[in-house]
Amino acid sequence: MKATDRNKLIDRIKTLEGLTDDERAALLGLLNETKTYGLVWEDKPEEVEERLRMELPVLKEVRSRAIISDNADSPNHILIEGDNLEALTTLAYTHEGKIDVIYIDPPYNTGKKDFVYNDTFIDSEDSFRHSKWLSFISRRLKIAKKLLSDKGVIFLSIDDNEQASLKLLCDELFGESNFLGQLILKTATDNNPSQINTEHEYMLCYCKRRETQNNWQRQSQAAKRLIAAGKEILSSGVAIDTAQKELRKWIRANKELLPQVTHYNNIDKKGVYSSSGNSSNPHPGGYTYDIIHPITGLPCPKPANGWRWPQTTFLAYDNAGEIEWGKDHSTQPHVKKRIETSMEYLRTLIYEDNRGTTKTLAEIFGGEKRFDNPKPHTVLSRVIDFASDKDSIILDFFAGSGTTLHAVMQLNADDGGKRQCILCTNNENGICENVTYERNKRVIQGYTKPNGEEVEGLHANNLRYYRTDFVGRRRTPQNMRRLMLLASDMLCIKESLYTEHDEFGGMETLKNGFRYFTSCNPGGTRRNIKQAQVSSSFARDFSDGKKQMLIVYNEEAIYDIVDALEAMEVASPIIVYVFSPGNDAWNSEFESVCDKVRLTALPAAIYNAYKRVLPKPKTTLLNLEEVPKEEKKETEDLFDFDEEGGEA
Structure with a gap:
């Protein structure tokens, strides 16, 4: 029209x-x-979305499953058990605009019982097969976009069944101009093709904002191998002539591992280099001075266009040992090009035989096959390496066997990074507990292969396990109190503060209706710590800039907290979440210490964040005489912080 x-x-x-x-x-x-161009589908209702019209999701930690490193600097990785639409909603409060890399491997909708919609497998004969898949994935991607930081990117694995639809959907959601590229993952050959033998899958990549993207150059894996080999040869103390022979011998033996860097086949005391760098100038009008050979004292043959640099620059390189001279003045000198400068980009074609990854995962479980065709963690490590910084936050909300966390931990081990990973998955057939969690528990703690080989664990990692819980969506006083109480673990996630103390300013915390957390982590474990155990002087120990958080459930405690704060020296504002029936965070009550606190009213902040991502609530008339019994619990009954959850 x-x-x-x-x-x-x-x-x-x-x-x-x-x-x-x-x-x-x-x-x-x-x-x-009505669209004039783009992807159109019939939206199909989803049971979990209908549930979210009535209830609000929260996260509750299963502390018995926590794996805590003795290293206080270890990153805190998070595993959320629950429907990923519910988990994404909670992350919309804790991590909006904070995620740097998202990787997902959603169901491919092959029609072979790989995609479940409303507890029903979708087969190839379902007339709404593609509409159901698009409804399902679009709901989650809309929230995912809100989670991405300004420099954030998302990678989406897919195959031919939905690749075309997913590309159009992402063009619409993320913007066609933010499409960075499409990787081709060459996999094992299809042994039973009907016509064309399928040997690959895809990985689409979009960014939040194109103008904020960094250069994705990285040192190649081949270069890293060659650098390590050179260091090992030099460390043996052999003469340079012998080292040169050993290096070239090693390169010949490992040539298949060194694509595009085999010309780095020279070595000196500084390491491996190539002599391919030409010292002549490729442009007319180059410098025309004479270069004198250091042995013969005669000028080297002058190139037609002169030399690359001014004479002072050339001499500086020579004094630094970065010029390779020929045997006499009849040869032209070359600039040493160090292997460290060998960089590469992420390439569109990646090959990894996924049969090998299934075997690798089975080895982690002592030979037991618990998951079919997981993504190779080596490929994900490589992709995340290009797209992330060493302190990035990575999210996978179709976690499957937990490959993404394994990849992140391995990458951190390789380059000294502190990347944090968040995984979300349901627990269908026990996958979250028995595969996702158990796999990464073994990767952290170490495991034994079926052949008896011991694999050292990646110990410098914390893993915290959460389950989704729910609170009624109506803003009754009971629901608001309950949401405030159950949001405590989400606040710890939001602020990355997990060490709890029993006292604050001489007051017992729980007894007085509040909780207190800091970033210090004595002993590397999460537990309640009495103030005296940390320091006999609060002001001395906590005025040094350590991050601190108070969660105030009982507003009557505000006055005592303010009195305590007035007597304290605080280097940086304490984060204070305080219960309020509205948006006022008791600012007037905290006025005398306003420079020592950063106030947030709860649960209003959660309601506001959820409002941006949740479906509209069902409108029902509320008869106060018919409020469900669980919503009539007294506040003191809700004020219960005992641990709940399954066994480790």
Whole structure:
């Protein structure tokens, strides 16, 4: 329909008699939603979305499953058990705009019982097969976009069944201009093709904002291998002539591992280099001075265009030992090009035989096969290496066997990074507990292969396990109190503060209706710590800039907290989350210590964050006499912080 015709139709609908306001608004809405180009599908309701119209998700830690390193600087990785739409909603509060890399491997919708919608497998004969998949994935990607930081990127694995649809969907959600590229993952050959033998899958990549993307150059793996070999040869103390022979011997033996860097086959005391760097100038008008050979004292043959640099620059390189001279003045000198400068980009074609990854995962479980065709953690490590910084936060909300966390931990071990990983998965058939969690527990703690080989664990990692829980969505006083109480673990995640103390300013915390957390982690474990155990002087120990958080459930405690704060020296503001029935975080009560605190009213901040991602609530008339019994619990009954959860 032409734009002029659409405008005329809109005017007619506005003046048409016999329509209610709701009917007129619905017709205008349908007309305005009509697309002239792009992906169109029939939206299909999802049971979990309908649940979210009535209940709000929260996260509750299963502390018995926590794996805590003795290294206080270890990153805190998070595993969330629950439907990923619920988990993403909670992350919309804790991590909006904070995620740097998202990787997902969603169900491919092959029609072979790999995609479940509302507890039903979708087969190839379902007439709404593609609409259900698009409804399912679009709901999650809309929230995922909100989680990405300004420099954030998302990678999406897919195959031919939905690749075309996913590309159009992502063009619409993330913007076609933010499409960075499509990787081709060459996998094991299809042994039973009908016509064309399928040997690959795809990985689409989009960014949040193109203009904020960094250069994705990285030192190649081949270069890293060659650097390590050179260091090992030099460390043996052999003469340079012998080292040169050993290096070239090693390169010949490992040539298949060194694509594009075998010309780095020279070595001196500084390490491996190539002599391919030409000292002549490729442009007319180059410098025309004479270069004197250090042995013969005669000028080297002058190139037609002169030398690359001014004489002072050339001499500086020579004094630094970065010029390779020929045997006499008849040869032209070359600039040493160090292997450390060999960089590469992420390439569109990646090969990894996924049969090998299934075997690798089985070895982690002592030979037991618990998951089919996991993604190779080596490939994900490589992709994340290019797309992340050493302190990035990575999210995978289709966690499967937990490959992404394994990849992140291995990458951190390789380059000294502190990347944090968040995984989300349901527990269908026990996958979260028995595969995702158990795999990464073994990777952290170490395991034994079926052949008896011991694999050292990646010990410098913390893993914390959470389950989704729910609070009624109606803003009754009981629900608001309950949401405030159950949000405690989410606040720890949001602020990355996990060490809890029993006292603050001489007051017992739980007894007085609040909790207190800091970033210090004595002994490397999460537990309640009495103030005296940390230091006999609060002001001395906690005025040094350590991050601190108070969660105030009982507003009557505010006055005592303010009195305590007035007597303290605080280097940086303490984060204070305080219960309030509205948006006021008791600012007037904290006025005397306003420079020592950063106030947030709860649960209003959670409601506001959730409002941006949740479906509209169902409108029902509330009869106060019919409030569910669980919502009538007294506040003191809700004020219960005992651990709940399964066994480790």
